[in-house]
Amino acid sequence: MFYGKLIAGLLGLVLGGPIGLVLGVALGHLFDRGLSTTLQFGSPEQIARIKQNFFDTTFLLQGFLAKADGRISEEEIAHTEQVIQQMGLNAQQRRQAIELFRRGAAPDFQPEPVVAQFLELCRAQRQLQSTLLLFLVSLALADNKLDAAEREALGRIARLMGIGQAQLDQLLRMAQAQAHFHGHSGGTAEPGTSLDDAYAALGVDRDIGDKELKRAYRKLMSENHPDKLIARGVPDDMVKLATEKSQEIQSAYEMIRKHRGA
Incomplete structure (x- = not known):
């Protein structure tokens, strides 16, 4: 040049x-x-390296998080198995994912060099970092609770990525609220889900204006758009998980629109 x-x-x-x-x-x-x-x-070679590193980093840190409280719960194992199934991994990829998970759960595992290598590859792609953190948040909430050890482990990873506690707390609130809409569509949700949950799923307050609400919704949908995630380096198989996230966001938005008479 x-x-x-x-x-x-x-x-x-x-x-x-x-x-x-x-x-x-x-x-x-x-x-x-x-x-x-x-x-x-943006070269094909670099994108391929990022995808492989994203895959490795995800399962290593999932193992680290699952063992943070001293034991790996049945819910966390089931969630990881569900992730593997949703990704449609072949037998070799499945073995690789499980081995990475076990390495991350080892007592002597340290996340610092793993996150440093990930940051070196993805560089200024902040959205790629947020996507990884969302996957990890999803695992941490797999058993519907977040104890102090898991929260500290998540905070440790977030700090390594330059993500503050306030932003992490916001991601946790959104992920917990979005889970109420998992597997639902058309503005429906789990029994007992409130309108407050819908607003929390979008990361906005109840008094937000209609235009600002639509802007927040479109931003979240754009961040989880498959084409954009693939272009950033998220492995194709993991994009399936983001598609489910988009459905949860859409269901929460539709619930709010119905309430507002839109």
Whole structure:
């Protein structure tokens, strides 16, 4: 890549003479380097590396979270098995996922190097980090409770990703509320689900305006859109899980719209 250095250098020469030429070439070099990095991130090879790393990181950290409270519950095992089934993994991939889960659950496992490698690969793709954290939150809530050890383990992972406690708490509230709409559609939900749950599932307050509500809904749907997730590096099989999340969000939104008479 040299177009940035060429163009900026010529502009610098015209506007500032020899000194402008030097400054222009320097600025152009920074532009070329940034462009090269962007193109490299989007290359098929890089996307393939990100997908494999996303897969590995997910199951390693799921094992770490499941063992955070000292034991792996039957609900957590069932949830992990459900994830594997939903992903449609073949026999080899299933063995790999289970082995990664076991490694993450080992007493001497440390999440820091795993998360550091993930961040190195995904770089500034913040949405990719949020998607991974959502998968982990889903596991932590598999047994319908979150004890102090699991919360601390989640907080530890979130901090490594540069995600603050307030944002993590918001994700937890949304995930807990969205679970009420799992497997439902058309604005229906589990018995006992309230309108407050629907608002919490979208991460908004009850007094939000109709336009702002629609904007929040569309943003969540966009973040979970299969094409966008695949382009960011989420493995194709894991996109199926995000599709279910979209259905939960849509059901919560439809419940609110029905209540508002839309």
